[in-house]
Amino acid sequence: MRSSPPSASRIVAHHADPIGHLIGWLSLARPRFRDGCFLYVSDRGLARLILSRRGYAAITFGHVVVFTREPTDALWRHELVHVRQYERYGLAFLPLYLLEYATNGYAAHPFEREAAELARLQT
Numbered sequence: 001m002r003s004s005p006p007s008a009s010r011i012v013a014h015h016a017d018p019i020g021h022l023i024g025w026l027s028l029a030r031p032r033f034r035d036g037c038f039l040y041v042s043d044r045g046l047a048r049l050i051l052s053r054r055g056y057a058a059i060t061f062g063h064v065v066v067f068t069r070e071p072t073d074a075l076w077r078h079e080l081v082h083v084r085q086y087e088r089y090g091l092a093f094l095p096l097y098l099l100e101y102a103t104n105g106y107a108a109h110p111f112e113r114e115a116a117e118l119a120r121l122q123t
Contacts, residue, residue, distance in 0.1 A: 014086055016094065020064025023047065027066060035076075036063065037083055043068045062086050077122050081115035 024040030
């Protein structure tokens with residue numbers, strides 16, 4: 001489902017949005033608006049450094065998602081779960097995510113497991 005272009009008040013709807021926009025811009029991508037979120041698609045610049053080289057396809061900050069390639073429906077649903085997690089945990093999301101990542105890694109990360117499961121159930 002496509003959304004209409006955002007109003008000026010929606011450009012930054014979450015405290016983490018500016019981080020996502022900065023990564024998108026430094027990845028030499030132009031934003032699109034979809035399902036209430038901004039998405040950037042690029043395998044250049046910062047996206048290449050922080051995503052592709054590490055084997056990741058996307059990263060989410062608030063309502064902004066940066067992809068290294070056009071997202072599949074499954075990947076889009078997965079990242080939308082992260083958007084909802086940002087909304088649920090607020091300012092605590094980033095420190096909690098990083099702590100869990102450092103402690104448990106990606107495969108056992110509870111936020112990643114939730115996103116994978118909910119994205120699978122939405123098919």
